[in-house]
Amino acid sequence: MSTETHDVTKGTGRVITRFGAELLVRCDDKSTIRCAPKRKLENIACGDWVDWQSNPTGIARVDKIHKRKNAITRLTYRGKPRTIAANVDQLLIVSAWLPEPFWDLVDRYIIAAEQLGAEATIVINKQDLAEQYAKQEGWRALADYEKIGYKVLHVNTKDSTGIDALKETMSGKTNILLGRSGVGKSSIANKIMPEAAILTAEISESGEGRHTTTTADLYDLADDGYLIDSPGVRDYMPDNLDPIKLANGYIEFQPYLNSCRFSNCTHNHEPQCSVRQAVEEGEISTSRYERYLDALNNL
Numbered sequence: 529m530s531t532e533t534h535d536v537t538k539g540t541g542r543v544i545t546r547f548g549a550e551l552l553v554r555c556d557d558k559s560t561i562r563c564a565p566k567r568k569l570e571n572i573a574c575g576d577w578v579d580w581q582s583n584p585t586g587i588a589r590v591d592k593i594h595k596r597k598n599a600i601t602r603l604t605y606r607g608k609p610r611t612i613a614a615n616v617d618q619l620l621i622v623s624a625w626l627p628e629p630f631w632d633l634v635d636r637y638i639i640a641a642e643q644l645g646a647e648a649t650i651v652i653n654k655q656d657l658a659e660q661y662a663k664q665e666g667w668r669a670l671a672d673y674e675k676i677g678y679k680v681l682h683v684n685t686k687d688s689t690g691i692d693a694l695k696e697t698m699s700g701k702t703n704i705l706l707g708r709s710g711v712g713k714s715s716i717a718n719k720i721m722p723e724a725a726i727l728t729a730e731i732s733e734s735g736e737g738r739h740t741t742t743t744a745d746l747y748d749l750a751d752d753g754y755l756i757d758s759p760g761v762r763d764y765m766p767d768n769l770d771p772i773k774l775a776n777g778y779i780e781f782q783p784y785l786n787s788c789r790f791s792n793c794t795h796n797h798e799p800q801c802s803v804r805q806a807v808e809e810g811e812i813s814t815s816r817y818e819r820y821l822d823a824l825n826n827l
């Protein structure tokens with residue numbers, strides 16, 4: 529909502545993108561304004577909710593970031609952390625029957641979701657290729673995910689199978705798409721985004737009739753949903769994992785973690801490990817446990 533006092537307009541909005549030192553902010557009334565952040569707020573990212581204030585002699589200024597639920601951060605080439613997306617509710621982890629699914633990568637994205645406190649939903653695209661390319665092992669991996677509570681959606685962007693169910697899962701949430709090259713992330717994004725949202729944001733520079741064109745990173749979807757999509761977000765991979773973060777990313781281990789004999793158990797070679805016992809008793813999937821061990825050895 530915007531309120532006017534003298535000549536200054538104030539409001540709240542959500543950052544659609546950053547370009548250089550400037551931000552594009554989508555306001556409640558769906559209008560978009562160009563803003564410059566106050567100097568101390570240089571870490572503002574796409575997805576942030578902010579307070580802005582117009583400036584009669586220049587571009588509007590963002591003077592406050594609302595508290596974040598979470599943030600996806602990457603290191604720049606200079607080794608400095610940079611936030612690339614904020615306030616993410618759901619990771620849509622996309623695989624396809626071709627190229628062959630990498631279940632260790634799916635596990636890794638699930639770990640990312642658990643670390644962010646976001647939901648993880650597994651999307652299997654190219655359903656039309658299932659008959660020809662899906663392997664028994666693949667169906668078993670999906671059953672394992674469903675058993676521990678993750679939603680699995682099968683979609684086909686060619687004939688729109690499953691797209692409505694996907695949209696429903698995304699509604700009311702801020703979503704990101706993750707997955708390796710060729711699984712169909714662009715095809716899915718094009719299916720779920722309304723035509724208008726894909727248009728690049730074009731903002732008139734004050735006075736001189738010049739235009740700045742930039743693509744948005746955050747898109748409004750129907751039903752109060754959002755999609756944050758940019759190359760950096762698509763390639764996101766959590767780093768700084770340690771054995772504890774890793775084990776916490778395997779949520780089916782949770783009920784057993786406190787019963788291991790050693791409090792710093794890595795659930796590998798230690799005697800009286802409750803997690804390993806649960807694997808032996810068939811309570812935890814052997815495949816998931818083996819992928820956990822591989823990840824542990826590669827830390």
Ligand SMILES: Nc1nc2c(ncn2[C@@H]2O[C@H](COP(=O)(O)OP(=O)(O)OP(=O)(O)O)[C@@H](O)[C@H]2O)c(=O)[nH]1
Nearest residue numbers: 653654655684685686708709710711712713714715
């Ligand atoms: N058979 C089939 N092919 C699909 C489907 N969805 C996408 N494809 C094809 O898969 C290929 C990759 O799709 P993209 O949408 O470019 O995949 P991406 O994940 O965005 O790939 P990157 O941009 O490399 O990350 C394209 O040739 C698509 O036409 C589908 O449902 N069925």
Ligand SMILES: [Zn+2]
Nearest residue numbers: 788793795801
């Ligand atoms: Zn253990």
